[in-house]
Amino acid sequence: MSEQITINLTINGKARSGDAEPRMLLADFLRDGLQLTGTHVGCEHGVCGACTVMVDGEAVRSCLMFAVQTDGAEIQTIEGLAINGEMHPLQKLFSEQRALQCGFCTPGMLMTALDLVHSRPGLSTEEIKIGMSAALCRCTGYEGIVNAVEAYARLVHGDGETNG
Numbered sequence: 001m002s003e004q005i006t007i008n009l010t011i012n013g014k015a016r017s018g019d020a021e022p023r024m025l026l027a028d029f030l031r032d033g034l035q036l037t038g039t040h041v042g043c044e045h046g047v048c049g050a051c052t053v054m055v056d057g058e059a060v061r062s063c064l065m066f067a068v069q070t071d072g073a074e075i076q077t078i079e080g081l082a083i084n085g086e087m088h089p090l091q092k093l094f095s096e097q098r099a100l101q102c103g104f105c106t107p108g109m110l111m112t113a114l115d116l117v118h119s120r121p122g123l124s125t126e127e128i129k130i131g132m133s134a135a136l137c138r139c140t141g142y143e144g145i146v147n148a149v150e151a152y153a154r155l156v157h158g159d160g161e162t163n164g
């Protein structure tokens with residue numbers, strides 16, 4: 001058995017710590033070590049986006065990052081979106097726009113959309129489509145996803161329309 005390293009971080013606003021082998025992936029640390037099972041592992045190659053979480057404010061593929069790299073980091077997972085049992089506005093919009101299907105890819109897709117909208121104000125529809133292509137699943141229908149992200153962008157950055 002390999003040595004265990006204690007990782008101290010903030011997850012969804014709460015200080016957490018856990019032990020991990022140096023080669024343990026962040027996705028496995030979140031799911032198995034900290035019981036945050038909302039982060040899903042799909043392709044295990046960083047292609048599908050199902051494992052996307054926010055690390056220090058940026059979207060990352062947790063299947064490509066070692067857990068030890070996050071020591072001292074602030075992480076947001078899908079479990080941290082809802083506040084006091086109330087769905088995050090983006091979650092509500094995904095539901096209203098019927099951008100959901102089986103739900104396997106949804107956590108990563110929501111985290112991808114959050115990063116996209118918060119890092120780039122004034123997104124056009126085409127930029128949203130390109131940005132959301134980082135999450136491969138489209139089992140629910142592409143239009144609902146784009147509509148939900150456009151509505152969220154308007155909510156975050158003002159009442160104006162997206163740039164078309």
